[in-house]
Amino acid sequence: MGRGQQMSMYDVEKSIPGGGLRSMTKRRVVVVALVSFFLPFVITSTYLYYTTPDAATEAMLFLQRRPFSGFSPSLTDDTNASSIINDTTGSETNTTDSLDAKQEEVDAEDTDPEAIELDPSETNSSANETSAALESSLQEQAKNSTSEILPLLTMGLSNTTNSTKKEACDLVKGSWVPDSRPPQYTNSTCGFIQGHQNCMKNGRKDRGFLHWKWKPDQCELPRIDPPSFLTAMRDRSMAFAGDSIARNQFQSLLCVLSQVEQPDHTYNAPDDRDNVWVFRKHNFTLAIYWSPYLVHVEDKEITFSSDNQTRTVAFIHVDRLDKAWVDRIPGVDILQLSTGQWWFKRGLFLQEGKPLGGHICDGWAECEKEIGFADPYRTTIRTILRGSLSIPGYSGTTILRTFAPEHFEGGSWNNGGQCVRTAPGGVPVSSLTKWMYDIQMEEFLNVTSATSGSEKDRIKVLDITNLAQIRADGHPNSFMRFQPFAKEFTQKIQNDCLHWCLPGPIDTWNDLLVESLRDAVYKQ
Template identity: 25%
Template sequence: MSLSIHANMDVHSSINVPLPPPYNTKILQILTLTFPSNGGSITINIINITHNQIAQKGFSSIENKPQLWQQHHDGAEKDPVFTHISNQNAVISDSAIDGIGNEKEIRDGLNTRVLPKRKGKQSWLKMMGKCDIFDGKWVKDDSSPLYQPGSCPLMDESFNCYQNGRPDNGYEKFKWQPNHCNIPRLDGAKILKFLKGKRIVYVGDSLNRNMWESMVCLLRNSVKNKSRVFEASGKSEFKKEGTYSFLFTDYNFSAEYIRSAFLVQEWEMPINNGSKKETLRLDMVEKSYDSYKDADVLVFNTGNWWTHEKTSQGKGYYQEGNHVHEKLDVVEAFDKAMATWARWIEANIDPSKTRVFFRGYSFSHFSKGEWNSGGRCDSKEPIKDEKDLLSLGELSPPIPQMLDKAMERVKTSVFYLNVTKMTNYRRDAHPSIYRKPNMTQEEKHVFQTQQDCSHWCLPGVPDTWNQLLFAQLLLSDKQRQSKQKRYGKTGTLVD
């Protein structure tokens, strides 16, 4: 037997639960509550409801947050059973997903425990293994963000839009929802447990720094003693070239960032009169690569620097061996560089030890000009209709297509975090003019004419990139465990 109720959040709703007849205690009774939430709906299954003493169950909306409650037949009321459904281990559909990817059922009972989901329904892991997690949409989510705005002193001030005076916060209240599966809510405490004793390294341009700082803030938020998280060399400014590492000493874990905008080596070629000419070695990986090839997780990116403007129009800039190309198109140069990167991955990475990710192209949203010609990004709402997204065909060079082609050629197991489409929607989430606190009038004028429409506010979009990264790590870990159970550590099939 199951009972269900469908009600609006603005109405206090309940259902009467009759005194149960004698029944087999092994047979569960289920109450399903479904209510609209931010353009969608949330369904909660409450199991084992027919205790003799319970007369009524329901939910009410307090400050736009749903709360479950119950009343006993003797009139005693227990209110609420638990609060903030949307915050209770990421309630999605008819089950909850905790921070390490285990599906849960919210069951009524002593202390209102959240217990492992019963077998019979397809798990999120199986669903995600067959699902394109990058095909989806942004939906409103009042349980976001994952850490409080302004609460993380470790991020660059240029990403701290809240502290820099941005007055609206709607851009923080979205989550990415794949069309055909669910992904677990990112739980910093569970991630730290999962990554204990490990090393994760982000390699790339400043957008990967954006992602790295997001992960550091997500994890730091779950550490009780914040002083136990610090940058290894005491640095607090991360824009210059170099290597940066945040240590989480209670977990023997490090989250690192290495700036490498092109992934191949920026170089200086000697020319006449003892002077040197800046070039880009398409045949040589960046010099720091050997320092992190044994990391547990590697997250690479490049793309946004591969423009004609930042590569001297391809004139006398690209180098292979001792030869500097007089003129080389950026598409061909990028192809050569990615082939060099792929060869290094195949020759140096042990896929049984290291998981390699490549984070795809992140959209910029300059309107009425470019970054150096008065371009703006002052929208407070994301793009809602897919037909209004920026056309990939308008990008010059076509970086997303260049990345897609490069990823197809990589033979070693590299997971492509293809965030291009999801970032295309989010014109609302860039720092824009909010790049520095307590700006002078002169700085305000400069930032009005040179807005940042490429990077992302934190909390914000890069938190979702890390959520997808972690979901994929969980999936691959579960698949590896399943394979070991089936075949054993020797690779022999186990009966």
């Protein structure tokens, strides 16, 4: 047919008497029949698709592209599907790139070749016997499990947890259960995620690790409600002091709160180790101070007779608080302290200015006696808890955050260890983790039992070791660096099984922190 002579099927049907009506009626019947037949399947599959913890990537792309309610439009992402990883070519529109270069230098110290170097004498027989029984039990549980998902596993590392002030619900005893909710923020809606913790931007494809929540046995653990938290903390302040894991948790809280108000960066130390942010509308100050030992440390250059090499060694004064945070907390309302993996490094310990002995005394004259780090660490926990009560100008609440476990499997951080799990469970607690945890809890109870009155209420413990141990799926692993083709990426890089992806399981630490401090946070 020539131009202008073409007819549509609709025109053909109209040309037949009654044909158009009969055809339209037939089509309606067919459509109704098809819809009726397939609708139940569509509804069922859609429900399962969005409520399964291992939700498909496409669904998460959609969820993560959406800015959360109340978030500043100026930081919303575009509608491109790649927004979930914030332009994997490496350019970002947030503040991360301006900080990463300095922070990488800081974080490199957490994975120093000596960072987890242990002397064989450290693991004494009593610690080994206790941990061996526990590890054997947990390994048997993992072996008998039908999969690596152990959402009902409860570690119960210490019976001392319940000796603290009784609450209506024990938040520590519980399990990880599936959660269909999206995270409270994404790397598209938060500009404070460091490069090595920005797992999605760096190419991590699985999203199941974002769909678990901690469920206490007798109650629910609510998420932080940013508007009510900021309102409750109006004209007040909160500070974290510790190492890069403390900063990891600090940035998680910053991300959650920034969904309702963008804070001003009021202080940034030249080495980026200390940072202060202020939420102007609520006059709420949130700060992080670098102090990996929490007590006074002098770094000294020591020449080793064994190889004539000069190395930096920490001289650690276990009875002197670190002025890096002490001088900055007068007037602070809530202070969280934490110290852990740095104690595994080589060091010399001093008390009243006199050497007690050292850890890893192998060829340096200053270290005359090998004593390991356990006793000095115990003394330090006692020092920071007691000492925080008598800091001039500080009358706030001190929280000791318990030891954060690492999850290297198949080796250590520097010899092939990795953390490739995509669901909770499967990694038994190590003797070292239990040892550090027990020291913290024992000293916390010793200090609080010897303290009376209002001062006793000023010291609390945030017990995250149990719930963190189960989440071996929450670390960056190889995605601490940008990997444009994830599965096809073959370049050998160092894995990170110590820090945590943001968003990720570490967000729960802050939920637990706020709920545990409900009386202090939401006081009238």
